[in-house]
Amino acid sequence: xxxxxxxxxxxxxxxxxxxxxxxxxxxxxxxxxxxxxxxxxxxxxxxxxxxxxxxxxxxxxxxxxxxxxxxxxxxxxxxxxxxxxxxxxxxxxxxxxxxxxxxxxxxxxxxxxxxxxxxxxxxxxxxxxxxxxxxxxxxxxxxxxxxxxxxxxxxxxxxxxxxxxxxxxxxxxxxxxxxxxxxxxxxxxxxxxxxxxxxxxxxxxxxxxxxxxxxxxxxx
Numbered sequence: 001x002x003x004x005x006x007x008x009x010x011x012x013x014x015x016x017x018x019x020x021x022x023x024x025x026x027x028x029x030x031x032x033x034x035x036x037x038x039x040x041x042x043x044x045x046x047x048x049x050x051x052x053x054x055x056x057x058x059x060x061x062x063x064x065x066x067x068x069x070x071x072x073x074x075x076x077x078x079x080x081x082x083x084x085x086x087x088x089x090x091x092x093x094x095x096x097x098x099x100x101x102x103x104x105x106x107x108x109x110x111x112x113x114x115x116x117x118x119x120x121x122x123x124x125x126x127x128x129x130x131x132x133x134x135x136x137x138x139x140x141x142x143x144x145x146x147x148x149x150x151x152x153x154x155x156x157x158x159x160x161x162x163x164x165x166x167x168x169x170x171x172x173x174x175x176x177x178x179x180x181x182x183x184x185x186x187x188x189x190x191x192x193x194x195x196x197x198x199x200x201x202x203x204x205x206x207x208x209x210x211x212x213x214x215x216x217x218x219x220x
Contacts, residue, residue: 058114085139089128110139
């Protein structure tokens with residue numbers, strides 16, 4: 001898989017690219033690229049934003065700037081699935097992460113300032129995704145969330161093929177949250193481990209985990 005991040009702050013991704021599962025994915029043939037909107041802006045002085053029509057505070061990332069960045073990388077027809085990160089996008093979840101992981105090429109557009117000209121969403125992208133009903137300073141953190149969830153699903157990224165099989169919201173758990181985990185010591189400050197986990201009875205352990213997952217999915 002190839003993931004292209006369109007951003008004004010490529011250095012934000014230095015930490016992300018160094019994470020073990022990301023490096024594993026890269027070693028297995030995946031690729032990450034970082035595209036700075038300023039490098040292809042048609043405006044003088046490397047400008048990328050402007051004041052909003054109708055007035056209001058803040059600045060807006062211009063549509064011609066985003067279009068120029070996409071054309072500089074892909075030409076007239078993008079081979080990538082182009083995604084805008086925005087609080088007004090469709091909610092990102094495990095099912096969508098799996099859908100994106102099946103794509104060979106993603107382009108994640110990071111917004112800044114007050115947002116991105118609406119014509120970007122209307123004409124230049126294939127999808128708009130939100131990582132939650134809140135506002136971030138920019139799309140970089142949201143792009144990392146999406147990329148992290150996607151990369152975890154790629155072969156070889158986690159080092160062990162079974163690591164991502166039975167985790168929260170996976171098909172193996174029927175879309176439920178993951179069950180509680182315990183490890184040594186078996187008793188700490190009077191806080192014990194459920195006896196069933198120490199029993200060695202794998203069938204009972206599996207049933208206990210299924211029940212705990214269902215409980216975690218219940219409201220309240």
